[in-house]
Amino acid sequence: MSxxxxxxxxxxxxxxxxxxxxxxxxxxxxxxxxxxxxxxxLRNLFSRGLGLGPTEKVLDELxxxxxxxxxxxxxxxxxxxxxxxxISTSAGIPDFRSPGxxxxxxxxxxxxxxxxxxxxxxxxxxxxxxFFALARELYPGQFKPTVCHYFIKMLKDKGLLKRCYSQNIDxxxxxxxxxxxxxxxxxxxxxxxHCVSFLCRKEYNLDWMKEKIxxxxxxxxxxxxxxxxxxxxFFGENLPARFFMSMKMDFPSCDLLIxxxxxxxxxxxxxxxxKVPKNTPRLLINKEKTGESDFLMGMLGFGGGMDFDxxxxxxxxxxxxxxxEGCLALAELLxxxxxxxxxVKREHALIDxxxxxxxxxxxxxxxxxxxxxxxxxxxxxxxxxx
Ligand SMILES: [Zn+2]
Numbered sequence: 278m279s280x281x282x283x284x285x286x287x288x289x290x291x292x293x294x295x296x297x298x299x300x301x302x303x304x305x306x307x308x309x310x311x312x313x314x315x316x317x318x319l320r321n322l323f324s325r326g327l328g329l330g331p332t333e334k335v336l337d338e339l340x341x342x343x344x345x346x347x348x349x350x351x352x353x354x355x356x357x358x359x360x361x362x363x364i365s366t367s368a369g370i371p372d373f374r375s376p377g378x379x380x381x382x383x384x385x386x387x388x389x390x391x392x393x394x395x396x397x398x399x400x401x402x403x404x405x406x407x408f409f410a411l412a413r414e415l416y417p418g419q420f421k422p423t424v425c426h427y428f429i430k431m432l433k434d435k436g437l438l439k440r441c442y443s444q445n446i447d448x449x450x451x452x453x454x455x456x457x458x459x460x461x462x463x464x465x466x467x468x469x470x471h472c473v474s475f476l477c478r479k480e481y482n483l484d485w486m487k488e489k490i491x492x493x494x495x496x497x498x499x500x501x502x503x504x505x506x507x508x509x510x511f512f513g514e515n516l517p518a519r520f521f522m523s524m525k526m527d528f529p530s531c532d533l534l535i536x537x538x539x540x541x542x543x544x545x546x547x548x549x550x551x552k553v554p555k556n557t558p559r560l561l562i563n564k565e566k567t568g569e570s571d572f573l574m575g576m577l578g579f580g581g582g583m584d585f586d587x588x589x590x591x592x593x594x595x596x597x598x599x600x601x602e603g604c605l606a607l608a609e610l611l612x613x614x615x616x617x618x619x620x621v622k623r624e625h626a627l628i629d630x631x632x633x634x635x636x637x638x639x640x641x642x643x644x645x646x647x648x649x650x651x652x653x654x655x656x657x658x659x660x661x662x663x
Pocket of ligand 1 (some may be wrong): 472473474477478479498499500501502619
């Protein structure tokens with residue numbers, strides 16, 4: 278745990294009433310800090326279950342139209358987006374959890390002891406090869422942001438986005454134009470990498486990592502020769518300290534929560550939906566309903582999750598579609614559709630021309646390398662220098 282993380286953890290410990298033995302199994306994968314987070318979640322469940330405070334109805338109708346009218350009313354200026362793998366599937370990035378099409382189903386070729394090992398920090402330190410082979414296969418630069426990513430960018434451009442909390446590690450939010458400050462990459466990012474040695478921790482950028490990945494070389498620190506790992510959060514590692522700090526500042530002032538493309542099953546991320554004020558409308562755009570309180574919680578009267586359909590429903594809206602379709606539909610209701618489509622077209626054309634240039638560069642480089650290999654040249658550097 279880094280010093281900053283320690284500090285956050287300590288601050289959290291002090292700020293909250295401790296001593297509630299929880300825990301569900303979910304949290305153990307995500308590191309110590311999620312315990313605090315789950316406790317918050319439980320506390321929220323209790324306070325809401327007890328019916329503390331009034332529940333004012335903000336949307337005039339529990340529908341996408343109602344949400345659009347609310348955005349247009351000008352009363353909503355601090356939108357938080359929470360996004361997951363579902364917003365990137367139309368970019369061709371596999372969803373980790375979908376059976377068959379999901380990532381875990383396609384890992385047999387790496388001879389892992391069990392599929393999750395590929396993202397486990399202890400396994401990775403001993404056997405980094407499968408992870409980097411997969412990274413090559415899933416490399417972010419090969420994909421373009423989706424309509425949904427650009428919709429979030431549009432919220433930013435219009436001054437409505439408080440922040441985007443993403444579970445994705447594909448950096449597509451950044452490619453779409455969100456900047457570091459707009460974004461909480463809850464499960465880390467490929468954008469930067471660090472030497473795994475605690476004594477060194479040298480940082481490397483995306484270009485450096487990309488070159489290693491595509492040269493099929495295991496990335497080693499040029500200062501201390503330890504392994505270098507992209508800053509994605511592996512199982513057995515803590516979530517970024519920024520996640521916990523921002524969460525506390527952002528959610529109390531959130532006036533519309535838009536949840537897209539996530540099954541809300543991974544903690545502590547999933548518990549964020551319970552952290553907005555209780556009058557704040559929550560829109561889910563997803564292929565299926567999710568985040569509803571489960572049967573047991575319902576029986577106990579806590580009702581902490583989303584409530585789309587009960588006779589007590591007052592603020593949650595589910596729009597069941599792909600994330601792209603949902604964003605287009607919302608954009609249309611807002612009168613932004615043409616602007617959004619134009620943005621997607623323009624940005625994709627830019628990326629295409631960049632990719633083309635890169636490919637030409639790579640082709641030139643690899644023909645150079647294969648000539649060298651053919652002549653048996655050794656010991657020299659490859660023709661690409663840093
Ligand atoms: Zn190092």
